[in-house]
Structure formats: C-alpha cells, structure tokens
Amino acid sequence: MAEERTPSPKVAVGVDGSDSARGALEWAAAEAGHRGLPLYVVHALSMPLVMSVYTTPTRFHPSQEIAEQGRRVLDESAEHARELRPGLRVETELALEDPSQALLLRTGRRDMVVVGSRGLGSVRTALAGSCGIRLSSRAECPVVVVPRRGERPVQHPGPERIVVGVDGSVDSRRALDFAMHRAAAHEGSSVVVVHSWNVPLPFDTESLTASGWAPPDDLLERHSEELVSGVLAEVVDDATEGVDVSAVRTRHNPVEALVEAGADADLIAIGSRGMGGLRGLVLGSVSQGVLHGATVPVAVLPRHAAENE
Template sequence: MTDDQGRAPAVVTGVDGSAEARAGLEWACAEAERRGWPLKVVHALSMPVVVSVYAGRTRFPPSEEISEQGRRILEKEADHARGLRPGVEVLTDLALEEPPAALLHRSGPGDLVVVGSRGFGPVRAALAGSAGIRLAARAACPVVVVPRPAEGRPVPLEPRRIVVGVDGSLDSQHALDFALHEAARITDSEVTVVNSWEAPTPFASQALIASGWTPPEDFLDRQSEEIVAGVLAEVMDETVEHVDVSVVRTRKNPVEALVEAGAQADLIVVGSRGRGSVQGMFLGSVSQGVLHTATVPVAVLPHRTGSEE
C-alpha cells in the first residue's frame, strides 16, 4: 500500500474502457473537484504471475501490443476526465497487476477509491467481478462503488441526498462523519441517519436470543434514540452544522431499511463492520447486503479499532 506521507491525498479510480468503469470515472472526477484533490486514473493490464523453483515469483511482461492498447484506454479515459472537469489535475498509471491489487497498492488511508460496477442491474454485479468486494474489504480508505447507470436515471454526480446507517459502533460513527462532511461540500444537501432496532442488544445472551426472547418495544425505541443521539453528538461540529439531518428509526432488517431509505438518495454510506458483524468476515453482513442490493452509489468506510483513534 502506498505511503501517504509526503504526498497529497487523491481520488483513485480504475478504468478498463467499459461503460461501467466510465460511470465510476465520472463520479470520481466530480468528487476530486469537490475536494480539490488530484484524480489518479489507473488501468490494470492483469499480467499473469508464474512461480517456479528457479526464478521464484515472476510476472510476465506485457507485449508492446498489450501495452499500447492499455495506454490508449488510459489516455482516452484521462482525456474524458479532463474534458469534464478542466480544473482537476489528472494523473495516469499503467499497472501490471490485477485491478483490485493495482488500486490497493496505489491508495493509502488518506485517499478515496472509486470503482464502477459491472454488468446489468444493481451493484451486486460489481462483486461478481472481484474489484468491489476485495477493495471494500481490504482498502485502508473509503471505497465508493458506482452502479451502472439505469435507463432514464443517470448516476447522480452530486450526492445531495445521503443515507447513512448507524448502530452505535465505531465503524458507523466514522460512516456518519464521512456522510456529513461529504454533504457539507454541497449546497442544500441533506443526510438521513438510519438506525435499525434489529441490531443486537448489548445485554441479550445467545441463549435468550435463541429462545425467541425479544426486548420490550419501548426499550428498543429508547435504545435506538440514545444510539442515534450519541453518535450524532460525537461527530457534529461547526463544519457540518448547516447540513440538514433527519433520522429514521425502524425495526426493519438493517439492509432493507438502508436500501429502502436510499432508493431515491444519491449515496448510501455504511461502515465495513458493525455490532452485528461476524468475526472473521471480510465485510459485515449489513455492508455486504447493501452492496448486493443498492442501485445507487455505495460508500464503504474501512474498519477502525479504538486503538486507531
């Protein structure tokens, strides 16, 4: 992974000449302009690796034809970005690795990675490739997965309406902080905070849960209110005071609640893990579910621990 020290943060995106990658590029370019960051456009040649007892692990060098084709794709997409946002500094990088590895190795904790999904329909198709799921699981910085534009509804390039899921965890706190500061860059923006009562309660043992016991409704309502108020108190500051914030508290499944609230939004933001995550999973079940179901761009924040604060 790239060392962040000594360089400015960047928006990093991968291109391959497809319409899906172009959608990700355009979103990334708009985001780079909002942040005042350079845009790093990466094209991966995906050259195979060979392991032998004599030479060890080596990667096949590309032929001149393959390299030239890669350069053409890279420059075409970079020129498209420059035409869209003339004020954005556009950098290019031709990589020999697989796309997920290429983006991981060219981004650091202070960056933002943006990828376009593949195939038709929701973001689920991006995960069938590998870039979306591997990046969201392993990246040290936020990853935005941009879906293929739906017919009659292009991908919104300005996330004025942002939906974010919170459950009281540190990851969801960072997700809310990201959502608020993302909205703060845009005039007349709004953030909808979603908390599901279905999240596990801290005192309920596995035996109680297995027996079908559930806490009283009024307790869940109070707990949800306290969770949302507590997380908002942690992240609110003068830089985001002007953002219009609303709250949705529900007992629906967290994935269903987020996707439903985000159906008409411009961006859904989730933490990579939350209170309900299963230890050892690459991503929490909620973030995976939202990525598989949402039809709008989804931002996944990297997992944080208390020691990283």
Template sequence: MTDDDPRSPKIVLGVDGSGHADAALEWAAAEAERTGRPLDIVLALPMPIVVMSEGPTRPSATQQLIAHGEQTLSAAADRVRGLFPAARVEVSLVMDDPAPALLERAGHDDLLVVGSRGLGALRSAVMGSTSVRLAARAHCPVAVVPEKWAHAGRRNRTVVGVDGSEASLHVLRFALGRAREDGSAVTVVHSWEMATPFAPEALAASGWTPPEELLEQRSGELVAGMFEEVGDEAEGVDVSVVRSRQAPERALLAEAENADLVVVGSRGRGGLRGLFLGSVSQAVLHGAEVPVVVIPHRAEEHPETLPWSGGTD
C-alpha cells in the same frame, strides 16, 4: 499541500476498458471537480500465471497490450476532460492484478472508486469481485458505483447507516463532512432486530410482544450519543433520523431509493475484523442503485485524516 506532494489527497479510479466502469468514471470525475482533488485513473494489466515444468511463471506484457492499455487510459482521460474540464487528471498503467494495484496506489486519506461489475450474489467476500475485496481491505474509503447509475436527477440527500460502534462514528463523520461541502441533507439510519431463542410465531401465539418503547428509547439514546461525539461537525447540515425494526440492509436500501449516496462501514459490531466485508455492507453493495461509500474499519488508525471528504486545503 502542493499538487506535487505525494501525500496530497487524491481520487483513485480503477478502469478496465470494458465500458462497465463508465458510470464510475463519471462519478469520480464529478468528485474530482467538486473537491479539487486530482483524479488518478488506474488500469491494471495482469498477465496470467502459466504453470510450466519448472514451476509457475508470469509472462511480461507485450508491447501490443501495453499500447492498448495506454490508449484505454487516454480515452478515459479525454472523456473526463470533456465532462468536467476543471478536473485534474492523471493516468497510471500498472502491471499487476487490479485489487493490489489499486490498494498500492491509494493512501489512507484518498478515495478509491470502482464500478460494481461482478458483484454477484453467489460471490464470497474473499474470492469475489475487485469491488468487494477493495471495500474489505482498503485503508481509505471505497466508492462503488453501480453500472446503471446516471449523474442526472440529483436528490441532494445522503443516507448513512450507524450502529453505535466506534467504526460507525467515522461513517457518520464522513457523511457529515461531505454534506457540509455540497449542501446535501443527511439521513441517519439505525435499525435493530430482536433475536429470541424461540420462533417468532410461537412467541406471538403465546401473547408475547417485543418491548417496542424500550427499543425505541435505546435507539434514540444511541443516535443522540453519536451526535454528542461528533459535536459541531453536524452544524449547518440538514439531518434527519430514521429508526427501524427492519433488517439494517433493508432499512438502508429503502432510504437509498430517494438518495444520491449511501455511506456504510466495512464492519459493524461483532465481525471478524480485517477478514471479510460485513454482511450489511455486502447486501447494500449488491442492492443499491446509487453509489455506496464503504468506510474502512481501519479508520481509527488514522483519525487525523477524517473525514476524507474535504477538498483541497
């Protein structure tokens, strides 16, 4: 593919000029230089809807606002070039709200990058921040970079959460593909909780104990089956497996403390597909101190683009 081909994979970064996305800009720029993909820096300039007697209307942006937006984009592009001279940078000023603007710019084989600003614990998946809405609705992977993340101190390790579903196969493939490129190790996390119709304390008092060996065996079979599915995609990658009885989000966040990246799916087993970001994914986004990549549940619609992590062909 040529650089001018609109189908060429790219990295799309959303900025707002506030400075809260500085970490996301640095991470996206490093990815652009590493993969050879162009970096498209997007600033959405939404104008508020004004309700008038004749109905709601959205005024046009003033030349002053447009000029400020262009200056913001120019400064972001200059910073990228200063940090990573080999990165190819494009800028886009879009007259729209941030979420639809970014979704419109990104194709299914691109990578969307945003900062985690606004990921409040009381926000819902639908009415919350741009980050959560993008991760729930995008057709491509979405990387959410914490505001306090720093590029220094690389641990050379990626953590990936799996649950045996078809969607988590795509999550695993993304993590393995990226690890093959940058030489990082991959830690696969599978955890389970046993739901019972009685309070755990009452069961323990009656002498009941969970069938640990059976659960361990089934977890091992599940992970082994997933690696059979991915086949030689794991060749050359240093892979370790963590199986845990902790809640999935706790297990992932514990492993993330010594990692550079966490990869999760937008939906696991049993979710309402396409409406909300899964509870585990949301918890990891809220709690992780490293970038989190969310792989969309729509991945199976475009299997030919997997694992998305590759550089230029």
C-alpha cells in the same frame, strides 16, 4: 500497505472500458473537481505471477497488443474526464497487478478510491464485481462503489442526500462522520441516519408469540433513539452543526432498510464492519449486502480509514 507511488490526497479510479467503469470515472471526476484534487486513472492488466523457489515472484510482461489496448482505455478515460471537468489534473497508469491490488498499492489514508460495481470480466482484464468488496475490506481510505449507469445522471457536486447506516460501532461512527462532513462541504445537502433495531433474540419466539407475548417494541425503540442521538452528538462539530439531519429507525433487516432509504439518495455511506458482523468476514455481511443491492453509489469507510482530517 506498500509505499505510495503517487502523491496524496487524490481521487483514484479503476477503469476497464465497461459502462460501469465509465460511470465510476464520471463520479470520480466530479469528486476530484469539486475537491480540487488530481484524478488518477488506473487500468489493471491482471498479469499472472511467475512463481519460483529460486527467485522472488515476478509478473509476466504484457504483449504489445495487450499494452496498447490498455493504454487506449486509459487515453479514452482521461480524455472523457477532461471533457467533463475542464482544467482537471488527470494522470494515468497502466498496472500489471489485478484491479484491487493495483489500486491498493497506489492509494493511502488521505485518498479516495472509486470503482464500478461490475466490469467486463477477468478474462478481459476488467474490474470484477468483487473488486469493490476486496478494496473495501483492505483499503485505508474511503472506497466508493458506483453502480451501472442508468438514466439518472451524476448529480454531484451539487447538493446531496446522503443516507448513512449506524449501529453504534466504531466503523459506523466513521461513516456518519464522513457523511456529515461531506454534507457540510456540499451546500444544501442533507443526511439521513438509518438504524435498524431488528434484533434477533436468543430464544424461540414463535411459541411465546402464540401465547400472547410480544417483543418489547417500546424498549427497543427507545434504545434506538438513544443510540442515534448519542452517535450524532459524538460526531457533530463546528463544521457540521448546521447540516440538515433526519433519522429513520426501523425493524426491517439492516440491508433492506439501507437500500430502501437510499433508493432516491445520491450516496449511501456505511462502515466496513458493524456490531452484527459475522466473525470471519473481512467485510461485514451488511456492508456486502448493501454493495450488492444498492442502485446508487455506496461509500464504505474501512476499518483502517483515517479519522476526518
């Protein structure tokens, strides 16, 4: 991680002029205003690298037209954020790097990064849809991916219903800890803990089921209940003991379970990797599935995210 160019803590948001990025900006402005943090608005130009065997790689400098267009995007975004949150400290930066690299270079462990789920396309120097996935797999701070804006307005910073997926992994405990402390900071908020116990068995169950065999549902359900209770006991502290918590235990596919439970939520919180993450994936398959399928903002707690401070 490169040395931070901007102070922490802060809320950083990537913008590109798209409707999705505007939704991310509004969410980030609300978050920064509620937490009393500065908002850093970054527009990435994705200028190509010049490679040479004789010199270190350098980036093309943008033309005056490209630079002016980028500054217009930043100025309009900053003005919109200040209109939404009067008194909010807003700073902007025009970056030469691609969106994910630009935000990674300018954030650290104590920050939060917010991006839209889709942009205008890389040809127009936008935040591509995969930017959230790349950020979530490499950032050291929570990454919030905000879907395209619909009719539903930004609810926060009022009471939130936060859905969080747990599976016993370290990353899912971080996600639950994040959700619990966030709910404690937003009076009237609640947390819904989702655990899927749809465990694939290492043998063919079709023939066994035909002969009358059935999976040990009672055993799996008891294990699920113990897992959820155990994880909650690990993260609850003096600040979060009064948070309203409920649990959903299901045999549905983890992605389907989280997307369904979060359909009417204000935020879904997940870890970047879980117990069932496929080897070789930088970001877990469940996390990627939720990012693609969710219709509400998703907060990903990366593997290197700092513990709650």
